[in-house]
Amino acid sequence: NAGVMQNPRHLVRRRGQEARLRCSPMKGHSHVYWYRQLPEEGLKFMVYLQKENIIDESGMPKERFSAEFPKEGPSILRIQQVVRGDSAAYFCASSPSAGPNTGELFFGEGSRLTVL
Amino acid sequence: AQSVTQLGSHVSVSEGALVLLRCNYSSSVPPYLFWYVQYPNQGLQLLLKYTSAATLVKGINGFEAEFKKSETSFHLTKPSAHMSDAAEYFCAVSDIGTSYGKLTFGQGTILTVHP
Numbered sequence: 684n685a686g687v688m689q690n691p692r693h694l695v696r697r698r699g700q701e702a703r704l705r706c707s708p709m710k711g712h713s714h715v716y717w718y719r720q721l722p723e724e725g726l727k728f729m730v731y732l733q734k735e736n737i738i739d740e741s742g743m744p745k746e747r748f749s750a751e752f753p754k755e756g757p758s759i760l761r762i763q764q765v766v767r768g769d770s771a772a773y774f775c776a777s778s779p780s781a782g783p784n785t786g787e788l789f790f791g792e793g794s795r796l797t798v799l
Numbered sequence: 800a801q802s803v804t805q806l807g808s809h810v811s812v813s814e815g816a817l818v819l820l821r822c823n824y825s826s827s828v829p830p831y832l833f834w835y836v837q838y839p840n841q842g843l844q845l846l847l848k849y850t851s852a853a854t855l856v857k858g859i860n861g862f863e864a865e866f867k868k869s870e871t872s873f874h875l876t877k878p879s880a881h882m883s884d885a886a887e888y889f890c891a892v893s894d895i896g897t898s899y900g901k902l903t904f905g906q907g908t909i910l911t912v913h914p
Contacts, residue, residue: 687842716900725803725889725904726843739901774842778900787833788900790842 685710687791688757689775695797702762702769704794708777715758716788717750720772732758765798772796801826801892805905813913818862818877820908822890825871831893832873833902834864838886846888849873860884885912 688707696702708715714733718726719742728742732752743750747765752758762769772795776788806821824830831850835843847858854866860883864875873890887909891902 714899718904723906725906726902728901728903731899731901738899776842776900787845787848788843788902790835790844792840792842 687712687775687777687789689773689791689794691794692792693795693797695799696765697799698766699764702765702796704760704762704773704775704796705757706760706775706777706791707757708775709779709789712777712779712789714778714780715752716776716778717758717760718774718776720774720793722771726774729760762796765796767798770796770798801830801903803890803892803903803905805888805890805908807908808906809909809911811911811913812880814882815879818875818880818884818910820875820888820890820910822864822873822875822905823871824873824890824892826892829868832864832866833891833893834858834862834873834875835889835891835904836886837889837907843889846875880910880912882912882914885910 690705716731717729720726730743730750731739735754747763749761772793774793775791802825804823833848834846836846837843846862847856849856849866857863862877864873887907889907890905
């Protein structure tokens, strides 16, 4: 039973380029979350998606960042015109359902973005 | 807004010694609380969670945590450290008012275990 799969594991971009990070949730999971971990900090919530719907994007920067979870295929976190401050580890997590006692998230190994 | 404070960014113990990682939270209502562990270059793995049942929660790998409402604490302990426990540990609180996995994490505590 494959876990949460993220790719690429490492991504290097120059300032101004675009970064696309992909996440395939665990089999049977329909809820996807993206978190960002900046150096020396804990994880910060970015966005919560279900298939074809963004449920909560309160943690997403207002500009340059977008996320989607199409009916078919992985969830994608897209960062346009990257800047050095975007350098971080981006973690995807999935869960099988919403409701009480939710909070057990299954995390991928992360995508580490470096902006030169 | 909820918040989590982990006291001590680095904790070092000897193998076989007690492990104590501190976590205090801020919440206007009883929260759900979690401890996650992150091994190098890996994702986070759930150690244990408190969801308003028993205040003493047992998790994997011999870890446990006690919810103390009066102290707004949820400290993580393990009686005897093992070399394989070396990792970074994150305390987290769920966002009350939502019913899904939107968590607020602490800054993390790196645990080092010496032989």
